[in-house]
Amino acid sequence: MEYFNPVAMFVAAVSAMVVGFIWYNPKTFGNAWMQASGMTDEKIKSGNMAKIFGLSFLFSFLLSIALPGIVIHQMGVMSLVGGDSSVALPSYEALLVDYGDAFRTFKHGAFHGVLTGVFIALPIIGINALFERKSAKYIFINAGYWIVTLAVMGAIICGWK
Known part of the structure; x- marks a missing residue:
């Protein structure tokens, strides 16, 4: 079984950019985010957008590489043999025959993506924001x-076989 789908990872990284364009648009949370973060139009216009979007995509792609281990249960089974199925006992193959596609759905991937956001992203953003003296609004806009x-990235990575 192959659990690393490079096309799905690329699409998941692109999805992070698409969600960002929608989420931080002035018609959604963009104006509230600018106010909560202390961002101004002048600061936005002074940034090197090619660098910002290029690095954002790179970081999103790095996330997409890490997510299979979180959203695909079979990655845990694979870790039992160190990622090398050639050294596995016959029971490993039998387990994958029985459960190779179990929970490999877009819905299940989205579920694990939400859990990752709530239990990993939210605390990290919250801790940083507290020390930066940012508001709860700032925390919830960014964590949201x-x-x-x-959730979207997890759905793509888990569901796209």
Whole structure:
């Protein structure tokens, strides 16, 4: 079984950018985010957008590489043999025959993506924001983005076989 789908990972990384364009649009949370973060139009216009979007895509792709281990249960089974199925006992193959596609759905991937957002992204953003003296609004706008984004990314990575 192959659990690393490079096309799905690329699409998942692109999805993070798409969700960001929608989430931080002035018609959704963009204006509230600018106010909560202290961002101004001048600061936005002074940034190197090619660098910002290029690195954002790179970081999103790195997330998509890490997500299979979180959203695909069979990755845990694979870790039992160190990722090398050639050294596995026959019971490993039997397990994958029985459960190779179990929970490999878009819905299940989205579920694990949401859990990742709530239990990993939210605390990280919250801790940083507390020390940066940012508001609860700032925390919830940014954490909300990551919860939605990780749900979409998890759905793509888990469901796309």
